[in-house]
Amino acid sequence: MKRYLILQDGxxxxxxxxxxxxxxxxxxxxxTGVVGYIETLTDPSYYGQIVMQTFPLIxxxxxxxxDFEGECRVxxxxxxEWCPTxxxxxxxYDLDTFLKKKGVPxxxxxxxxxxxxxxxxxxxxxxxxxxxxxxxxDAIKAYAVTDAVRSVSTGITEVFPATGEKRFSxxxxxxxxxxxxxxxxxxxxxxxxxxxxxxxxxxxxxxxxDGVMLSNGPGDPAENTACIAQIRKLLGRVPIFGICLGxxxxxxxxxxxxxxxxxxxxxxxxxxxxxVTGHTYITSQNHGYAVVSDSLxxxxxxxxxxxxxxxxxxxxxxxxxxxxxxHPEACAGPMDTSFLFDRFIDLMGGAAHAAE
Numbered sequence: 001m002k003r004y005l006i007l008q009d010g011x012x013x014x015x016x017x018x019x020x021x022x023x024x025x026x027x028x029x030x031x032t033g034v035v036g037y038i039e040t041l042t043d044p045s046y047y048g049q050i051v052m053q054t055f056p057l058i059x060x061x062x063x064x065x066x067d068f069e070g071e072c073r074v075x076x077x078x079x080x081e082w083c084p085t086x087x088x089x090x091x092x093y094d095l096d097t098f099l100k101k102k103g104v105p106x107x108x109x110x111x112x113x114x115x116x117x118x119x120x121x122x123x124x125x126x127x128x129x130x131x132x133x134x135x136x137x138d139a140i141k142a143y144a145v146t147d148a149v150r151s152v153s154t155g156i157t158e159v160f161p162a163t164g165e166k167r168f169s170x171x172x173x174x175x176x177x178x179x180x181x182x183x184x185x186x187x188x189x190x191x192x193x194x195x196x197x198x199x200x201x202x203x204x205x206x207x208x209x210d211g212v213m214l215s216n217g218p219g220d221p222a223e224n225t226a227c228i229a230q231i232r233k234l235l236g237r238v239p240i241f242g243i244c245l246g247x248x249x250x251x252x253x254x255x256x257x258x259x260x261x262x263x264x265x266x267x268x269x270x271x272x273x274x275x276v277t278g279h280t281y282i283t284s285q286n287h288g289y290a291v292v293s294d295s296l297x298x299x300x301x302x303x304x305x306x307x308x309x310x311x312x313x314x315x316x317x318x319x320x321x322x323x324x325x326x327h328p329e330a331c332a333g334p335m336d337t338s339f340l341f342d343r344f345i346d347l348m349g350g351a352a353h354a355a356e
Contacts, residue, residue, distance in 0.1 A: 003107045004133055005078060005115070008126040008140045013115060017131060018082060019099030019106030025143045026050040026075030028127035029288065030116045032267030035061075036284075036332035041077070041098070042068040044152040044176035045244065045286050047218035048145035050076035050127055054116050054267075059083040062091025063098045067331070069178040072098075073152055073218070076129040077106040078115070105129045123262045124288065148219025149227065149245075152176040153197035160192040168210040168348050171195060175217030175227070175245050180329040184341045185213065198226060201233035211239040211348040214246025216327065221248035221258050221289055228252045235319040241344040242323035244287055250323045251314060257295040261310070264288035265325075268333035271306035272313070272326055280306055283326035284333030290325065320347060 003017035007028065030052045031040055037058050040051060051074050060083040082095050099106050107129055119125070126143045128134065154174045160182050162168075167189030172182060175197050182192045195204065197217075204212060212234055231253040234240060242250045248258050265285040273280045291311040293301050303313030303324060313324040322344075328337040 001131065003105070003129060003131055005107050005110060006128045006130065006133065006137070006140065007118070008137055009122065010137060011118065012133065013110045015107040015110035017105070018096045018108055019077060020103045021131070022103060022105050023128065023130040024050070024076045024105050025126060025128045025140055027124060027143070027145055028052060028078075028119065029124050029264060029266055030054055030112075030119055031286070032269060033333070034268070036268060037095075038064060038067045039069050039178075039332055041074060042070050042072050043178060043286060044070045044073050045216050045218045047073040047148045047152050047176065048075060050074065050078060050129065052078035052112055052115060053080075054112055056080040056112070057083060059095035060086055061088035062086030063093050063095060064088070064090045065092060066090075069180060069331070070176070071152070072102040072104060074104055076127075077104055078110065078112065079106065079108050080110070080112045082106070082108050119263050124264060145219055146223070149175045149197050149217050149224055152218060154194060155196060157196070158194045160186055160194065162189045162191045163187045165189055166191050168345070169193065170211045170213055171204050171207065171209040172213040172215060173197060173199065173204075173246070175215045175224075175249070177215035177217070178327070178329065180331045181213065181215055181243065184329045184338065188341060188345050199230070201230040204234065205237055209238060211241065211344060213344075214240060214242035214250060214323070216244035216246065216286070218245070220260070221245055221252060224249060235316070235321060238320075239344070239347040240319065240321035241340070241347070242321070243327060243329070244325060247314070247323035247325050248289060248291055250316070250321065251291040251296060251299075254299060254316065254319075255297040257292045258289045259292055260289050265305065268330065270326060272303045273306045274303055276302060281336040282334045283312075283328075283337060284330030285326045287325060322347070
């Protein structure tokens with residue numbers, strides 16, 4: 001059955017339908033990962049977006065629920081070709097079945113390279129997936145990703161035990177956290193207390209955590225004024241490690257600014273340079289906004305993107321905090337920067353603890 005991908009500028013791509021049989025409007029973005037489509041589809045940071053994979057064949061190793069990072073929040077899925085006969089001993093079912101279960105429409109058989117080039121030249125834009133072309137573009141143009149963090153954050157407080165001996169207690173503020181963040185903390189001896197996005201700073205500090213983790217999440221960081229106000233109260237009171245949205249919110253809490261990128265960084269091959277050591281790391285990323293480096297009245301920029309020079313990490317020694325734009329917990333993706341979790345352990349007193 002035919003399906004159409006219609007961009008807000010009127011560009012139309014005709015393809016073949018798969019996944020759920022329902023029209024959908026979202027912000028169209030592209031991901032350059034060769035593997036990791038399961039993690040992409042279950043990353044809450046894609047809330048409100050139609051995701052397009054630039055790699056031409058998707059679904060060849062099926063769907064494995066143990067690899068889910070969270071709930072599927074995408075509005076649509078665009079691929080060149082999807083594999084109906086996956087081959088992997090861990091596979092539970094195919095990609096089409098997954099999309100149908102989650103109510104997500106997909107389209108295949110279109111030139112994703114051409115669409116990617118269009119977005120790189122024009123910038124990310126809204127789009128619609130539909131089986132019949134609409135009369136106008138008003139509904140597409142009017143769409144906006146709003147109320148994103150509230151929509152994906154947990155509504156309850158949960159505690160995840162440390163793997164092995166408990167060394168530290170970490171409060172993870174859930175702005176749309178990927179599951180592998182808690183796993184990376186757990187295996188380093190951290191008991192992880194996950195709390196909703198709107199938990200007051202006073203309640204967090206009253207529990208006397210050894211450290212606070214600020215998670216990834218979707219949407220425009222500047223919209224989260226209440227979250228920013230709470231982070232401002234936490235700065236300097238407890239060791240903090242922020243990832244992705246947590247990085248952006250910390251910069252805003254410290255008096256900096258963020259800006260929307262033309263087409264963002266989404267994929268597992270983004271090079272980031274450490275300005276202190278000179279090392280360059282290959283990182284996994286998923287974001288459409290960036291911290292404006294020269295807007296920061298506090299902290300020092302630590303990492304920059306080797307492609308475009310945008311801010312990828314900030315150290316705040318005066319606050320006992322540091323943040324990164326990329327994903328050191330990347331699954332699937334390069335684990336080159338997983339040492340940052342060890343740095344967080346040291347910030348909480350890990351080196352002294354080990355010497356005791």
